[in-house]
Amino acid sequence: MKILKQTLSLFTILAISSFFSLTYAQTDGKDTGLGVMLGEPTGIALKLWKNNSTAYSFGLAWSLEGNDAVYAHADHLWHTPLDTDTENFAFSYGLGVRTIFSDNDTEFGARVPLGLNFYPNNAPIDIFVEIAPTINLIPNTDGDVSGVFGARFYF
Numbered sequence: 001m002k003i004l005k006q007t008l009s010l011f012t013i014l015a016i017s018s019f020f021s022l023t024y025a026q027t028d029g030k031d032t033g034l035g036v037m038l039g040e041p042t043g044i045a046l047k048l049w050k051n052n053s054t055a056y057s058f059g060l061a062w063s064l065e066g067n068d069a070v071y072a073h074a075d076h077l078w079h080t081p082l083d084t085d086t087e088n089f090a091f092s093y094g095l096g097v098r099t100i101f102s103d104n105d106t107e108f109g110a111r112v113p114l115g116l117n118f119y120p121n122n123a124p125i126d127i128f129v130e131i132a133p134t135i136n137l138i139p140n141t142d143g144d145v146s147g148v149f150g151a152r153f154y155f
Contacts, residue, residue, distance in 0.1 A: 031055075033126060035152030040064055041071040045150050047126075053079050057094070057113070059148075069102035073132075075113050082116075090117045098134055098146075109136040109144070124154040 031049035036042075043061020050056065055077045063069040075096030082089040092115040100107040115130035129149040136142050 031154065033152030033154045035125075035150055037061065037130075037148040037150035039148035039150075040146050041148070043071065045128075045148075045152055047077075047152055055079070055092075057096070063100060063102075069100045071098070071100050073098040073111060075111065075132075077113065077115075079117065088119050088121065090119070091115070092117055092128075092130075096132075098132075105139050107136050108138040109134045111135075111146075125151055126154070127151045 033045075033047040033049075035045050037045040037059060041059065041061035041063050043059060046058040046060075048056045048058075057073075057075040057077050059071065059073045061071045063071050073096055075094045077092045077094035079090040079092045082091055092113070094113050096111045096113060098107075098109050098111045111132045111134040113130050113132040115128050118127045119125075120127075127149075128151070129147075131145060131147045134144040134146065136144055
């Protein structure tokens with residue numbers, strides 16, 4: 001079981017790094033947002049836009065559920081504008097993976113993030129809220145939901 005956990009952890013790290021290099025190459029370093037997410041989990045949020053409607057989202061955080069766990073996720077997101085006149089609001093949905101590293105166990109699962117994003121006019125930021133139902137696959141199969149709100153600065 002320990003070898004399986006280590007393999008899944010390595011897979012998660014490789015998936016996150018390959019998404020990062022692919023997106024960075026396509027955007028030449030533009031459309032990169034870095035900020036914070038608050039909630040469960042709380043930590044750093046990174047978003048890399050692939051084009052006008054799709055992006056990759058990453059999180060590196062700690063869990064506040066009392067188990068001193070480090071949390072990492074990687075998602076592929078699609079965005080649908082909610083206000084076609086100004087396009088300041090967008091609904092996002094996607095597919096991703098999540099790993100939680102704790103002293104007791106390592107969890108691995110698939111997640112479906114659903115979010116609302118606000119892009120203020122003439123400001124290089126976004127403000128977001130997201131919930132992500134998750135199906136844990138390792139060590140046990142069960143369900144979970146995480147929820148965060150946050151902001152990112154784009155450079």
